[in-house]
Amino acid sequence: MFRHTKLLQFEAKPEKPDPLYARKLQELIGGAFGEMTVTMQYLFQGWNCRMEGKYKDLIMDTATEEIGHVEMLATMVARLLEGAPATATAEAAKDPTMAAILGGMDVQQAIVGGGGALPADSNGTPWNGKYIVASGNLLADFRANVAAEAQGRLQTARLYNMTDDPGVKAMLQFNLARDTVHQKQWLAAIEELKADGLESDIAPNALFDEENQEHNNTVWRLSDGTDGAKGGWSFGGEGIDYLQNPDPLGGPGTAPKPDPALFGTYAPIQDAVGTVKGKAKAAKRKASGKSKN
Template sequence: MFRHTKRLQFEARPERPDPVYARKLQELIGGAYGEMTVTMQYLFQGWNCRVEGKYKDLLMDTATEEIGHVEMLATMVARLLEGAPSTVLAESVKDPVMAAVLGGMDPQQAIVAGGGALPNNSQGVPWNGGYIIASGNLLADFRANAAAEAQGRLQTARLYNMTDDPGVREMLRFNLARDTVHQKQWLKAIEELESDGLETPIVPNAYLDEENQDHNHTIWGLSDGTDGPKGGWSKGKDGLEYLTDPQPLGGPGTAPAPDPALYGTYSATQDAIGTVKGKAQAKAKKATGK
């Protein structure tokens, strides 16, 4: 059950209208790393969580907070759009929608939302449920959450530098602080999952003995340069081995002949060549045991 309190989590009142900035702020509402994404991500992770107690509570607490962030931003967008499309532009263009375009605001804010916020990003692209991650594995999900909060804070910081409005900046300072807390909490929750013995660093911690042991510790050096092996990931007892000249391990990627009814272009000769090469490579591999 959710309840709505008729007060904002933090004040969202600009000093003056700014329809151009209102459009920019839409990214923090309906962008891939906006507040709608983390709201729905944490809600579905919480609803799908099979571990009652502290982890589920953390997810639901944070998800509910993020709903409030959507409300704050939507309120700020509406207030930034006050009086838009601007009277001056509307006078000259004689069309408020065209005035909105020339004024830099999203015309859908005028056409669809009546001068309010939308569940869209800064380009007017609708929010997509495909942005969210809710896998059922808490370690994988918490890592995704920390990354989402980092991306969200990065975008908030960029938007902070795009305005000098004291009221907008005051709200964004609050948002920056909450994104800081959320990054910290997910990183600590990751540590606790491991210390509680619920998860180990590799997700999932299954099939570690069955996976190909020849290929679970090598980094394929497939780009120019020689600095990759200098990283800390190549050092120590758990270091990974850098392959400086990795070679392909499979045969030609020849697709099989298409169904005749599909009328795909097909060369029987080429297919035969691919098949012969593939069989020869398989035979050689079997003979050498590699």
């Protein structure tokens, strides 16, 4: 059961409207690493978690918080759109600054959203459920969560430097802080999974005896340059060796003969009367007065 509290987790009041920035904020709502993504990612991870207890509670706590972040951002977008474009008349648009603002705003926010936020990114591309990771393996999922929070914090930091509005910056300062602690919590949870004996360094912790033993400890040098071998991973400390001159282990990657019904290009057209090429050549010989013999 979810219950909505009619108060924002943190205030979302801009000093003044800014429809151009409202469009930019859409990335933090419906982008690949936006709040809708982490909301649904954590919800489905929690619902797919087979163990009641601290891990499931952590996931669901964070998922529910992220719903509130979507609400905060949607509220901020609506307030940034206040008065635009309904009161931004053609006369106002004659001002170069106003024209630039109108030209850069997302008209979908007005036409479709009625002056509000959309479940879409900053280009108006609808949010996609394929963005989320919810595998049922907590180690793999928590690592994906760290990456999602890192990308989200990176985009928030970039947007923070794209505004001078103190109200917007205050909300983004809060969001930056929450992205920081969420990265910390997932990193800590990964270590706790190991300490509890639930997972090891590699996900999943199975089939180690079945995998190819010759190729589970080498980094292949496949790009120009020699600096790759200078990394700490190449000194054997992590059980990894740096293979300087790897050779291909397979044969040519030739696809099989295509099904004739698919008309894939495969072999030369036979030079005989009765084929397209043969008929063309026969017609040419006849026109020149030459015979095949």
